[in-house]
Amino acid sequence: MKTGRERRLALLGGGFSTDDDGVLDDWVLGLVGAARPKVCFVPTASGDAPGYVDRFLAAFASRPVEAGVLPLFRRTLDDEALRTFLLGQDVVYVGGGNTANLLAVWRAHGVDRLLREAYDRGVLLCGISAGANCWAEGSHTDSFGPLTHLADGLGLLPGSVCPHYDGEPGRRPSYRAAVASGALPPGWAVEDGVGALFTEGRLTEAVTRVPEARLYRVEPDGEGGAAEHAVPCRPPSGGRVSP
Template sequence: MSHPPQVALLGGGFSTDEDGLLDDWVLEHARTHRPKVCFLPTASGDAPGYAENFLTAFRDRPDCEPSVLHLFDRKLAQDVVYVGGGNTANLLAVWRVHGVDRVLREAYDGGTLMCGISAGANCWAQSSHTDSFGPLTHLPDGLGLLPGSVCPHYDSEPGRRRSYRSAVATGVLPAGWALDDGTGALFANGRPTQTVSRAPGAHVYRVVSDGAGEADERALPCRELRRGRGAGGRRP
C-alpha cells in the first residue's frame, strides 16, 4: 500500500529528550516496519557532535537503520529524513545552492517521511518564525511542503508566542502551527492527522488571524505518549 506524503513537526526528540517517545512516534509512521532513517545536520553546519548524538540514539535500536546525510552525499533511498535544529535561513540557502531541496522534494513525493526539530521543523513549511538573524522575525521562503507557517519553541523561548501571534495577526506570516517543546504534529498531504505530547500540558496550536488585527489561537487535542503505550514501546 502506498503512503501519502508526510511531514512530522517535532518539539523534541533525541537531542533534547531522554525517553525517546517522540522518536518512537515518528518511526511508527514510516512506510516500512524497519525504516531507514537519515539525519541531516545541515542547519548546525554538519556539526560532528550532533550527528554522533543521532547515531548514538538510533544505532542500537532494533526498529530502524540510521544514517547521516552530509552535504555532498545525495543518496536518499530512505524511509525517514530527520532534520536537526540550528539556523533555518542558512539551512535552506545551503540546500538550494547544492540542489538538496530538489532531492528532498522527490523523496517526499515518493513517500519518505520528513521530520525535524526547530529549524528542522521550520524548513518544511511555506514560512516560519525564526531567530536565524538574531532577533525573532519571519522567514517567507521555506520548502513549501506544508501550507502556511510554523513556529517552534512556542512555550520555552521568551517572546516567541507574542511575536508569532503578532506576525500572523498582521499578515506578515500566514496562518500556521505553533509547537510547544515536547510535542509532535503529523501531516499527510499537507493536512494535520495527529498531534501528540510527551509532556503534560504541552500543546500544538493552530494560530490564525481574526481579520481585525488580532490572532486566534486554538490548542489542538494531543494524545499523550507514554512508554509502552502510544509510542509502540519499541525503544529498547
C-alpha cells in the same frame, strides 16, 4: 521504491536533540511501519556539527534502524548518488540550527528538489526547530539574531510554523504579531514536547510526551490580532486525534 504512498511530514518539539526518553523518536519510527527503517539525519542547520551527529548516532544505535547521515559541508556524494541515497530512505530527520542557512545550503546542492521528490514518493520528512520550520511556506526564526519572521521555506506544508512556542521567551507574542500583520500566513505553533503529523498537508495526528504541552493553530482574528486554537494531543501510545 515508495511511489504511491501518502505524502507525510512531522513537526517535532523534541527528540534526541533535547529529550532523554526517546518518546517522540519512537513515535516517528512507529509511523513508518518498516521492520528496519532507513533513517537519515540531515544536520545542515547546525553546520554539520560533529557533536550533533554523534548524538543522533548514539540515540539510534540501540534501535532496529539503519541510521545514516547526510553531510553537505564536506559532501562526498555526487548528484546521482545523493539522489539515490535520499530517495532510498524511509525517514529524513532534519536537525535544528539556522533555518535561513539550511535553506540556502540545500538549494546550492539541489537538496531542496530531492526532498520534494522524496516527499512525493512517500518518504516521511520530519525535524525539530529549523528542521520543522523548513517544510512550511514561512516560519518564525532567530536565524538573523532577534526573533523575526522568515517568509521562505520549501512550502510542502501550507502556512507557517513556529517552534519552541512555550520554550523561548518572546516566541508567542512575536509569532502572533507576524500572523496578525500578514507577515506570515496562518500556521502551527509547536510547544516543546509535541509531535504533529501532516498527511497530504492536513493535520492527522498530534501527540505529546508531556501532559501540559500543546499544538496551536494560529490565525488572524479579524480585529487586528491573532487567535490561537489549541489542538487536543494524546500520548504517543494512544489513538488519533482530529484537527
